[in-house]
Amino acid sequence: MSTSVTTPAATAADSGHAKGAPRLRRVKAHRPGKPRRSKLMTALMALMVLYTVVPLLWLVVNATKTQQGLGDSNGLWFADDFALWDNIRDTFTYHDGVFTRWLLNTLLYVVAGAGGATLLAVLGGYALAKFDFPGKRGVFATVIGAVAVPGTALAVPTFLMFSKMGLTDTPWAVIIPSLVSPFGLYLMWVFATEAIPAELLEAARMDGASEFRTFFQVALPLLAPGIVTVLLFTTVATWNNYFLPLIMLKDPDWYPLTLGLSAWNSQAETVGGEVVFNLVITGSLLTIVPLIAAFLLLQKYWQSGLAAGSVKE
Amino acid sequence: MRRRTGRLLSGIALVTSVALGATACGGSDDDSGTKAVSAADVEAALDKGGSITVWSWEPTLKTVAADFHKKYPKVKVNLVSERSGDKHYTALSNAISAGKGVPDVAQLEYFSMGQYALTKGLTDLSGFGAGKLAAKYTPGPWNAVTEGDKVYGLPMDSGPMALFYNKKVFDKYKITVPTTWDEYLDAARKLHKADPKAYIANDTGDAGFTTSLLWQAGSRPYKVDGTKVKIDFQDAGAKKFTDVWQKLIDEKLLAPVTSWTDDWYKGLGDGSIATLSTGAWMPANFESGVPNASGQWRAAALPAWAEGDKASAENGGSALTVPALAKNKELAYAFVEYANSGAGVASRVSEGAFPATKAELKSTEFLNKKFSYFDGQKANEIFAASAANVADDWSYLPFQAYANSIFNDTVGKAYISGTRLPDGLKAWQDASVKYGKEQGFTVEQ
Numbered sequence: 001m002s003t004s005v006t007t008p009a010a011t012a013a014d015s016g017h018a019k020g021a022p023r024l025r026r027v028k029a030h031r032p033g034k035p036r037r038s039k040l041m042t043a044l045m046a047l048m049v050l051y052t053v054v055p056l057l058w059l060v061v062n063a064t065k066t067q068q069g070l071g072d073s074n075g076l077w078f079a080d081d082f083a084l085w086d087n088i089r090d091t092f093t094y095h096d097g098v099f100t101r102w103l104l105n106t107l108l109y110v111v112a113g114a115g116g117a118t119l120l121a122v123l124g125g126y127a128l129a130k131f132d133f134p135g136k137r138g139v140f141a142t143v144i145g146a147v148a149v150p151g152t153a154l155a156v157p158t159f160l161m162f163s164k165m166g167l168t169d170t171p172w173a174v175i176i177p178s179l180v181s182p183f184g185l186y187l188m189w190v191f192a193t194e195a196i197p198a199e200l201l202e203a204a205r206m207d208g209a210s211e212f213r214t215f216f217q218v219a220l221p222l223l224a225p226g227i228v229t230v231l232l233f234t235t236v237a238t239w240n241n242y243f244l245p246l247i248m249l250k251d252p253d254w255y256p257l258t259l260g261l262s263a264w265n266s267q268a269e270t271v272g273g274e275v276v277f278n279l280v281i282t283g284s285l286l287t288i289v290p291l292i293a294a295f296l297l298l299q300k301y302w303q304s305g306l307a308a309g310s311v312k313e
Numbered sequence: 314m315r316r317r318t319g320r321l322l323s324g325i326a327l328v329t330s331v332a333l334g335a336t337a338c339g340g341s342d343d344d345s346g347t348k349a350v351s352a353a354d355v356e357a358a359l360d361k362g363g364s365i366t367v368w369s370w371e372p373t374l375k376t377v378a379a380d381f382h383k384k385y386p387k388v389k390v391n392l393v394s395e396r397s398g399d400k401h402y403t404a405l406s407n408a409i410s411a412g413k414g415v416p417d418v419a420q421l422e423y424f425s426m427g428q429y430a431l432t433k434g435l436t437d438l439s440g441f442g443a444g445k446l447a448a449k450y451t452p453g454p455w456n457a458v459t460e461g462d463k464v465y466g467l468p469m470d471s472g473p474m475a476l477f478y479n480k481k482v483f484d485k486y487k488i489t490v491p492t493t494w495d496e497y498l499d500a501a502r503k504l505h506k507a508d509p510k511a512y513i514a515n516d517t518g519d520a521g522f523t524t525s526l527l528w529q530a531g532s533r534p535y536k537v538d539g540t541k542v543k544i545d546f547q548d549a550g551a552k553k554f555t556d557v558w559q560k561l562i563d564e565k566l567l568a569p570v571t572s573w574t575d576d577w578y579k580g581l582g583d584g585s586i587a588t589l590s591t592g593a594w595m596p597a598n599f600e601s602g603v604p605n606a607s608g609q610w611r612a613a614a615l616p617a618w619a620e621g622d623k624a625s626a627e628n629g630g631s632a633l634t635v636p637a638l639a640k641n642k643e644l645a646y647a648f649v650e651y652a653n654s655g656a657g658v659a660s661r662v663s664e665g666a667f668p669a670t671k672a673e674l675k676s677t678e679f680l681n682k683k684f685s686y687f688d689g690q691k692a693n694e695i696f697a698a699s700a701a702n703v704a705d706d707w708s709y710l711p712f713q714a715y716a717n718s719i720f721n722d723t724v725g726k727a728y729i730s731g732t733r734l735p736d737g738l739k740a741w742q743d744a745s746v747k748y749g750k751e752q753g754f755t756v757e758q
Binding site for chain 1: 372393395397400411597604630
């Protein structure tokens with residue numbers, strides 16, 4: 001992860017501080033007075049920037065080209081014709097505007113899947129952090145174990161199960177598996193342990209608040225940064241999900257954007273199929289715009305939440 | 314021909330093993346093909362109406378579906394076209410195994426028909442009178458959709474092979490259009506010497522292309538009689554092919570670019586890939602995939618294996634079939650017949666499809682069509698001549714999709730290592746034989 005580019009000085013200062021008060025402004029407050037420059041680190045970082053930015057740049061540059069321009073011009077610079085607006089219009093109107101349908105499908109999967117996953121993670125994480133019950137260690141072991149299993153590995157068994165239940169080829173086949181986020185649960189668990197002082201909950205109970213009221217009015221506001229982090233995690237995972245819908249969905253009307261763009265791309269492999277690389281590229285660009293927007297708007301929370309997860313345990 | 318075939322069978326295998334219990338449902342429908350359905354029954358079904366689902370990525374079917382609905386307003390055609398190639402086959406096999414969600418009409422490429430026919434996945438259309446249509450089609454495609462007197466689909470298009478060459482590149486280096494494969498080899502040497510970045514063709518090992526050239530060279534590696542199969546790549550025709558192709562490989566005269574990738578489209582556009590030997594359906598792909606090279610390319614007859622030899626072969630092409638589990642077979646057949654034998658053919662040809670029907674191939678309007686992409690050349694004359702010269706005794710394996718998927722592990726090695734092409738073909742033969750036996754076929758070598 002990108003944490004590897006932090007300078008050694010900053011890391012040392014950070015971890016020293018983290019023991020005291022795991023608050024959220026930590027990163028900002030601890031600007032090292034005299035940053036030591038490491039040439040090696042700077043070079044590595046420059047490489048990293050290239051590595052991450054060049055594909056993005058390529059995408060933006062090539063989204064401005066027509067199919068003809070794509071064949072004629074250098075991949076890393078603009079073609080003579082600037083067709084971005086035409087491409088965007090064509091992307092939305094191609095095949096009777098199916099792109100919009102796929103976009104709405106993706107939104108549905110994200111709102112229901114990622115939203116639901118976050119809700120469950122918050123409820124579960126809070127309960128695990130603040131209540132004692134028999135079997136808690138077992139739950140802990142299960143959750144940690146589940147984090148290690150990639151979702152892709154579970155896709156085929158899940159398909160078999162859903163096939164028996166007759167749920168394949170319905171939106172449920174994508175939404176239900178997305179509801180489970182072991183990592184989100186773990187993150188909320190750690191976050192809730194640190195962010196909610198036990199005294200506060202006790203005080204609330206003393207004052208006669210019900211458990212639900214304690215959760216919603218006392219705990220939830222304190223958990224907000226963690227919630228945003230988990231929401232971003234699950235949103236990114238659901239938004240980019242390819243393999244699960246690939247095996248679950250047959251009906252193109254339920255495709256998310258990932259599958260739809262792949263279908264457009266494979267038209268080029270087909271006899272008589274229309275080659276629409278320009279629309280695939282423009283569609284890809286349009287697909288990542290909402291994610292980039294979400295990151296830019298919420299990056300403050302994202303950073304602090306990430307750190308909260310990484311320091312504990 | 315297409316790289317997607319590589320992943321096809323793994324998908325089918327996965328799904329078949331996945332839906333163990335479901336196969337039983339398919340079995341009970343065995344006799345569905347044999348009962349006779351009269352034209353009156355079909356008419357009655359059309360009057361009654363209903364809806365059918367068609368799985369096909371053929372772009373020209375869109376108009377056909379609309380016209381069909383206009384003619385039979387009570388019949389609704391739901392055309393599902395977003396899937397093609399391996400995704401299409403995986404989905405179809407999935408649906409057949411599960412016994413539900415099976416479309417009423419499904420597009421199948423010729424090489425995959427044997428597989429679905431043998432596993433009783435398709436309706437025998439001879440009961441609908443499809444056998445009477447035999448004379449309408451060119452021999453190659455018709456041979457591909459029939460087995461004995463059973464008809465498993467109606468040919469939608471065909472791919473008689475031709476040589477497409479970049480005239481601009483040829484003119485620049487004063488290369489004459491080769492008429493034999495030996496001349497082709499010389500042209501390859503001359504071109505690559507003149508411009509080390511330019512190649513006569515791209516080839517990284519392509520099962521569909523190799524089998525098509527074997528077909529043209531007179532090799533008949535596959536002999537199929539029901540579940541009895543013979544596989545042999547040691548005949549004289551195969552030797553003709555390997556002799557020339559081995560030289561092209563040894564002298565590094567083939568661009569290491571895989572067909573249907575973006576690199577390939579780029580190479581076709583910038584002159585670094587100077588020729589393409591493929592099916593007559595290619596012009597549509599040229600127009601949409603390589604618009605920047607419009608006017609530079611021309612079509613010519615496929616080079617011959619011997620001076621004056623006219624033999625040609627098919628590459629690609631597909632049929633529309635009615636799966637055995639289709640719900641609305643009368644309507645499905647009516648649609649297939651309309652699209653591939655009736656009024657649909659003319660409409661599809663006008664949109665650029667390459668027909669499999671004799672009448673269209675002979676019509677002057679078709680033959681005189683000027684291709685603006687080929688700078689006004691009447692390319693259909695070349696394609697139609699090729700179609701007439703396709704030998705009709707070729708057959709694919711009943712498990713061709715699997716065989717194609719292991720092509721790159723066997724023959725493909727000849728393109729990247731010291732393996733000789735004949736040895737690669739032998740390895741392909743052995744692996745295919747082994748698989749055939751495992752699947753319960755009686756296989757001879």
